[in-house]
Amino acid sequence: MEFNVKHGALETIKTGCLVVAVSEARPLDGPAAILDKACSGQISAAVKHGDISGKAGQTLMLFGLPGITAQRVLLIGSGKDEDLGDRQFRKVVQKVTAVLKDGGATDALLTLAALPVKGRDVYSRTRLLVETVRENLYQFDQFKSKKAPSPRVRKCLLWTPEKADADQLTRGIAQGQAISDGTALTRTLGNLPGNVCTPTYLAKEAKALAKQHKELEVEVLEEKDMKALGMGSLLSVSAGSAEPAKLIRFSYQGGKGKDKPHVLVGKGITFDTGGISLKPGGGMDEMKYDMCGAASVFGVIKAVVTMQLPINLVCLIAAAENMPSGTATKPGDIVTSMSGQTIEILNTDAEGRLVLCDALSYAERFNPASVVDIATLTGACVVALGAHTTGLLGNNDELIQQLLAAGTKADDRAWQLPLFDEYQEQLDSPFADIANIGGPKAGTITAACFLSRFTKSYPWAHLDIAGTAWTSGGKEKGATGRPVPLLTQYLLDRVSA
Numbered sequence: 001m002e003f004n005v006k007h008g009a010l011e012t013i014k015t016g017c018l019v020v021a022v023s024e025a026r027p028l029d030g031p032a033a034i035l036d037k038a039c040s041g042q043i044s045a046a047v048k049h050g051d052i053s054g055k056a057g058q059t060l061m062l063f064g065l066p067g068i069t070a071q072r073v074l075l076i077g078s079g080k081d082e083d084l085g086d087r088q089f090r091k092v093v094q095k096v097t098a099v100l101k102d103g104g105a106t107d108a109l110l111t112l113a114a115l116p117v118k119g120r121d122v123y124s125r126t127r128l129l130v131e132t133v134r135e136n137l138y139q140f141d142q143f144k145s146k147k148a149p150s151p152r153v154r155k156c157l158l159w160t161p162e163k164a165d166a167d168q169l170t171r172g173i174a175q176g177q178a179i180s181d182g183t184a185l186t187r188t189l190g191n192l193p194g195n196v197c198t199p200t201y202l203a204k205e206a207k208a209l210a211k212q213h214k215e216l217e218v219e220v221l222e223e224k225d226m227k228a229l230g231m232g233s234l235l236s237v238s239a240g241s242a243e244p245a246k247l248i249r250f251s252y253q254g255g256k257g258k259d260k261p262h263v264l265v266g267k268g269i270t271f272d273t274g275g276i277s278l279k280p281g282g283g284m285d286e287m288k289y290d291m292c293g294a295a296s297v298f299g300v301i302k303a304v305v306t307m308q309l310p311i312n313l314v315c316l317i318a319a320a321e322n323m324p325s326g327t328a329t330k331p332g333d334i335v336t337s338m339s340g341q342t343i344e345i346l347n348t349d350a351e352g353r354l355v356l357c358d359a360l361s362y363a364e365r366f367n368p369a370s371v372v373d374i375a376t377l378t379g380a381c382v383v384a385l386g387a388h389t390t391g392l393l394g395n396n397d398e399l400i401q402q403l404l405a406a407g408t409k410a411d412d413r414a415w416q417l418p419l420f421d422e423y424q425e426q427l428d429s430p431f432a433d434i435a436n437i438g439g440p441k442a443g444t445i446t447a448a449c450f451l452s453r454f455t456k457s458y459p460w461a462h463l464d465i466a467g468t469a470w471t472s473g474g475k476e477k478g479a480t481g482r483p484v485p486l487l488t489q490y491l492l493d494r495v496s497a
Contacts, residue, residue, distance in 0.1 A: 240328025
C-alpha cells in the first residue's frame with residue numbers, strides 16, 4: 001500500500017473512493033460538512049432518513065454525488081467525539097480498510113487524519129492510521145496452494161485541510177510505514193512453521209537483512225563459540241535437539257561513536273516441546289510462536305534502519321529448539337551459566353530464561369545505556385494480563401517509565417509488575433546458586449527475578465509478551481507483531497531526548 005499526502009478542495013479531488021467520517025454530533029462538521037455543501041445536502045439527507053446515524057463503524061457507500069469528482073464516497077460512522085480514543089479510532093480505520101479491501105476502487109482518499117482523537121496530534125493520528133491500515137491488509141499465505149486475492153486498493157492519499165500540516169502527515173506516513181514493515185516481518189517470522197524457521201534459518205535471515213542494509217553488521221555465534229564463552233545455560237536448552245543453537249548479534253551505529261548503545265535481547269525458541277518436561281499435546285503447534293521475542297527484535301531493527309535513526313543499537317537473539325531426546329537436559333540437572341552462577345533445572349519447560357540469562361550476561365560487554373529483553377516467557381502472564389497488555393518488570397524505574405510511556409504513545413501498552421526482593425527467595429536451591437523455577441505462585445515475577453540475577457551491571461527491563469505476541473485458535477490464529485511499535489517508539493523517544 002502506497003501512502004501520500006493530499007491538500008486541496010475535497011469536492012474537486014479525483015479518486016476512486018473518498019472516505020469521510022460522520023460523527024453522532026449534529027449538525028455535520030469537518031470534511032462531511034464540506035462535501036454536504038458541495039452535493040446540495042445529499043449527505044445530511046442520508047443522515048436525516050436514517051441511512052447512517054454516525055454510530056462507530058457504521059458505513060454507507062454513495063455513488064455519483066453531484067458536485068463531487070470522486071467516483072464514490074464512503075461514509076463511516078465515528079461515534080461520539082468525546083469517546084474517540086485510540087481503540088475507537090482503530091476500529092473505524094479497520095472497518096474502512098475492510099470495505100476498501102473488498103471494494104472496487106484501486107485508490108482512495110482518506111480524511112480520517114482530521115478526526116479529533118483524544119491525546120493525539122496530526123502526526124500521531126496519521127502514524128496510527130497508517131499502521132492500522134497496513135496491519136489489516138497483512139496476509140500470510142505462502143504455504144497455501146491457492147493464494148488469497150490481493151486487495152484492489154493499492155494507493156491511499158491522506159487529506160489535510162491545512163497545508164501547514166502536510167509535513168506532520170508526511171512524517172507520520174514515513175514512520176508508520178517503517179514500523180508496519182517491521183511489524184509485518186515480525187509477524188511473518190512468527191507465523192512460519194517450526195520445520196522452516198529454525199535457529200539456522202533465523203541466522204540466514206539476519207545475514208539477508210544485513211545484506212539489504214549496509215548500515216547493519218551481523219555476527220552469528222555457533223555452539224562451539226558459546227561453549228568457549230561458558231554459556232552452559234543456553235546450550236543446555238539445545239542439548240536435546242538436532243538443530244544447533246545460534247546467538248545472533250545485530251549492530252547498528254547510527255549515533256555518535258561515543259554514545260552507549262541500547263541493547264535488545266530476544267528469546268528465540270523456534271519450537272518448544274517443553275523438553276523432558278513435555279507439554280500437553282493440545283495446542284502445542286502454537287509453540288512455534290515461542291520465538292516471537294526474537295522476531296520482534298528483527299522487526300525493530302528493520303524499522304530503525306529504515307528510518308535511519310541517529311542511535312546506536314545492538315540486538316541479540318538467543319535461538320534454540322527445545323526438544324526431548326536421549327541427550328536432552330533432565331529435571332534436576334545443574335548447569336553453569338556464562339556469569340559463573342550455577343542453575344538447578346527443575347523444569348526443562350522453563351527454558352526461555354535459560355537462553356536469555358547467558359545472552360543478558362553477553363550484553364554486558366557492550367557497555368549498554370539500557371537493555372530490554374523480549375520473551376514469550378510465562379503462561380502466568382497470560383493469566384495476569386490476558387491478551388491485551390504486555391507484562392513489564394525491571395531494575396530501573398526511569399527505564400520502566402520510559403517503556404510505559406512509549407507503549408501509550410504507540411497504542412501498544414505494557415503494565416508494570418513488582419520485582420520485590422521477597423520473590424527472590426522462591427528461587428532458592430539446596431544444590432545450586434539458583435533454581436530455574438520458583439513454584440506455582442507469581443510465575444511471571446519469579447521468572448523476571450531469575451533474569452535479574454544476570455543484569456545487575458546495567459539498567460534492564462523485561463517484556464513478557466506471552467499474551468500479546470500471537471492470537472490463539474481458529475481462523476484468527478497468527479502472530480500480532482507486538483511489541484514492535486512499543487520498542488520502536490521507545491527508541492524514537494531516546495533520539496528526541
